[in-house]
Amino acid sequence: MTTSERQGDGGEEMARGRVDMIPAKRRALILERLRREGAAGIQELADAIGASPSTIRRDLEHLVKQGALERTHGGALLQSTERATFEPDAAIAAQLRCREKNAIAAAVADELQPGQSVIFDASTTVLAVARAVVTRHLPLTAVTNSLAIAQILAGAPNIHLVVPGGTVRQGSLTLVGRPGEDFLRSLHADIALLGTHAITGRTLTETSLEVATMKQAMIAAARRVIVLADSSKFTSPSFCTICDVSDVQEIVTDDGVDLAVLAELAGMNVAVRVIPVPRQPQDGPCD
Numbered sequence: 001m002t003t004s005e006r007q008g009d010g011g012e013e014m015a016r017g018r019v020d021m022i023p024a025k026r027r028a029l030i031l032e033r034l035r036r037e038g039a040a041g042i043q044e045l046a047d048a049i050g051a052s053p054s055t056i057r058r059d060l061e062h063l064v065k066q067g068a069l070e071r072t073h074g075g076a077l078l079q080s081t082e083r084a085t086f087e088p089d090a091a092i093a094a095q096l097r098c099r100e101k102n103a104i105a106a107a108v109a110d111e112l113q114p115g116q117s118v119i120f121d122a123s124t125t126v127l128a129v130a131r132a133v134v135t136r137h138l139p140l141t142a143v144t145n146s147l148a149i150a151q152i153l154a155g156a157p158n159i160h161l162v163v164p165g166g167t168v169r170q171g172s173l174t175l176v177g178r179p180g181e182d183f184l185r186s187l188h189a190d191i192a193l194l195g196t197h198a199i200t201g202r203t204l205t206e207t208s209l210e211v212a213t214m215k216q217a218m219i220a221a222a223r224r225v226i227v228l229a230d231s232s233k234f235t236s237p238s239f240c241t242i243c244d245v246s247d248v249q250e251i252v253t254d255d256g257v258d259l260a261v262l263a264e265l266a267g268m269n270v271a272v273r274v275i276p277v278p279r280q281p282q283d284g285p286c287d
Helices: 003-019 023-037 042-049 053-066 098-111 124-135 147-154 180-184 209-220 259-267
Strands: 039-041 069-072 075-078 117-120 140-144 159-162 189-194 198-200 203-206 222-228 240-244 250-254 272-275
Touching: 023 039, 023 042, 023 053, 023 075, 039 042, 042 053, 042 075, 053 069, 053 075, 098 124, 098 222, 098 250, 098 272, 117 124, 124 140, 124 147, 124 189, 124 222, 140 147, 147 159, 180 209, 189 209, 203 209, 209 222, 209 240, 259 272
Parallel strands: 117 140, 117 189, 140 159, 189 222, 222 250, 250 272
Antiparallel strands: 039 075, 069 075, 198 203, 203 240
């Protein structure tokens, strides 16, 4: 067998593997490609992802129904008018920008100290921190309103886990409302790790009032607040305000962030840590 034939067989195996990837990962790859390119055709997406055109067509229809995309003749483009309350479903959000989230999470987990009390909010980057904490066998007191994070931390014998309670937000594993909000007001934690849907100038925003309210309670409950925001989060504002950047002590992002954004934050005396991200392809699910 020639080298080219072996490479061809490997390419077919890779394509078959990618066809088998979970729908949420395929849809995340579509969104990320459209974020880079603006628009793409069905065949172009099928070739890039390794799925059939009919599979890509179904994925596009799903994303159109969510409000993420607009269909064009033979393809799709990102929604031309941003919607302040739009957010991808939880499964897709968990698969977006995996390398960036994991790099940020590893850097933040390395800074945590044994014995600290840490609030973990219900964001996908904070979820990655929880995984990193468990891998590092770090003893902590952890408070979280995320059932997904709670499940990860519950398996670690050196984590004292507190779940404050509340109502499960529809379409997610996030607890919101009472009694969780009231419980958070009684805490004085060392650190709160927060995600945000958008950072625009001085303002952190979310798509949901109930989620923003929980984050506000977490900010009030911690001596130090660290916001984990990959570079795609520096965009137009979402529906409701969480807080001003002066209410947090640090923003941790990745090296894809625009230099103009960094200059603007520096002008406001906001502490920003920029984490370098490995650029090798990552086609599997987030770790």
